[in-house]
Amino acid sequence: MNPLILTIILMTVFLGTMIVMASSHWLMIWIGFEMNLLAIIPILMKKYNPRAMEASTKYFLTQATASMLLMMAIIINLMHSGQWTITKVFNPTASIIMTLALAMKLGLTPFHFWVPEVTQGISLTSGLILLTWQKLAPMSILYQISPSINLNILLTMAVLSILVGGWGGLNQTQLRKIMAYSSIAHMGWMTAILVYNPTLTMLNMLIYIMMTLTMFMLFIHSSSTTTLSLSHTWNKAPLITTLILITLLSMGGLPPLSGFMPKWMIIQELTKNSSIILPTLMAIMALLNLYFYTRLTYSTSLTMFPSTNNMKMKWQFETKQITLLPPLIIASSLLLPLTPMLSILD
């Protein structure tokens, strides 16, 4: 793409999310969402093959529907309260419709069907932007309306998302679909704690973004999009296999890595609010996620995966440059001892 056009479009993606996060008027928030959606379509379509076009179309359709639902919720809120500020949603109907619209944007169950298909059809860098940056705007709105969200709907969607994210990822060998199902499950964890303690939602979002960034950077570095291709990285860059091991285990939520911090805090907050069965279920279902992460580490770092003999030398284009990998690795694996610092938040 022409560099000037690419700059303008990336700036607009950034500006759209910033407008959503910084506005106090519902109309400006909707405008920010639409600007974000419009500008990310050519980024998803970088490759011009039919798969990418189909993925971009699916993304556009689902997000546009979600924006329409959001607009309807905004208008119902306007009808019942007569004002446009975002602080409190006055009508339960508007609140429910808004929650459903934002869940569609995030990819929570039962609106999760687009996430694996869109992530699979686009390039790795576009998938990175899709799964990290695009989650910021809807989550910030959910944070701001969190006092008036219907708990039953949100918790149902969260638990189902963790379930679907875990079960759906079990049969996948394509790395982008694995990351998509991992994103669905993490969104489920984030929205489960939203009503009780929204600060932990932000903490989980931060750590999830760092871990997903790290994973995608490692995939981009080894130019691999399938498990088989990833299992050949021991050949080209053995250090990458160790980093993949550490980051995947961190994503699975194992102590002493930093992925454990959000899960621990969330379970603690949920039990403080006298719900015991829910966090038990969530922790058990996170094991499904951990299973396919460890299967990836098994094929990548722990064994020399079987392949044909002429594939033993990994063939790839020139190694792509990855940005910021060392700080990301540190941040996604070693942050657990900083947990007592959470007391400064809120």
Added chain:
Amino acid sequence: MMTYIVFILSVIFVIGFVGFSSKPSPIYGGLVLIVSGGVGCGIIMNFGGSFLGLMVFLIYLGGMLVVFGYTTAMATEQYPEVWVSNATVMGVFLLGLLMEVMLVLYVLKSEEVGVVFKFSSVGDWAIYDIGNSGVFSEEIMGVAALYSYGAWVVVVTGWSLLVGVLVILEVTRGD
């Protein structure tokens, strides 16, 4: 009839939307959009928004729909689909019409309708006054305020339009 003019116009509006949602060829969709646009302009004018109604006719029908008509005329096929040519299209159209008729009868018969939000029968659609201030029309003042207090909104919408054009050109560029 004049007290229920907004109700009648909105029924025609919805029937128009059903007409193009049943997906005949885009030429016929554009035709129905003209009708819906005109009727929508009537609805807005009944709420006192004469300037905005004029905007609908000038900009929407006279600008955007004309360009849409030209591009569709360039890209149309030899035998475009009408509502009666394809069983699916006719079926969906009739189904939509049926649902609208049922809704109208339900609204006319029962005292109040609570589908997503409540409105009480047909009386809610009758307009008795057009705003609280008797001195000026708020709608034109709102448009003026867009360019003074709401300068940031103008910047944002202008930028969105520019990026919209760039995105469309980028997407249709191909390889």
